[in-house]
Amino acid sequence: MARSLPRFTPRPVDRAPFSISEFEPLLDSSQAAALLRIHPKTLQKMARRGDIHGTHIGKLWRFRASDLNDWLYRQEQAS
Numbered sequence: 001m002a003r004s005l006p007r008f009t010p011r012p013v014d015r016a017p018f019s020i021s022e023f024e025p026l027l028d029s030s031q032a033a034a035l036l037r038i039h040p041k042t043l044q045k046m047a048r049r050g051d052i053h054g055t056h057i058g059k060l061w062r063f064r065a066s067d068l069n070d071w072l073y074r075q076e077q078a079s
Helices: 030-036 040-049 066-078
Strands: 055-057 060-065
Touching: 030 060, 030 066, 040 060, 055 066, 060 066
Parallel strands: none
Antiparallel strands: 055 060
C-alpha cells in the first residue's frame, strides 16, 4: 500500500531588499572579455591578480557587467 506524502505548504515570500528582478546576470570570461575587447585569458589573469573584480565558481570565472564598467571608469580617471 502506497503512503501519501505530506502536502507541501509554500512559505510566505519575504520582501527582502533584493529581488530576482534586480539580479544582474553573470558573464563568462569570453563574454566579459568581448565587452572589453581583450583576450579571455588576459581577463582571467587580471582577475587572479585582483586588478578587476571577478568571481571564481568552480573552475570558471564569472563577471558582472557593472564591475567591468566600474573598472573602466577607474582606468579613465587614472589616466
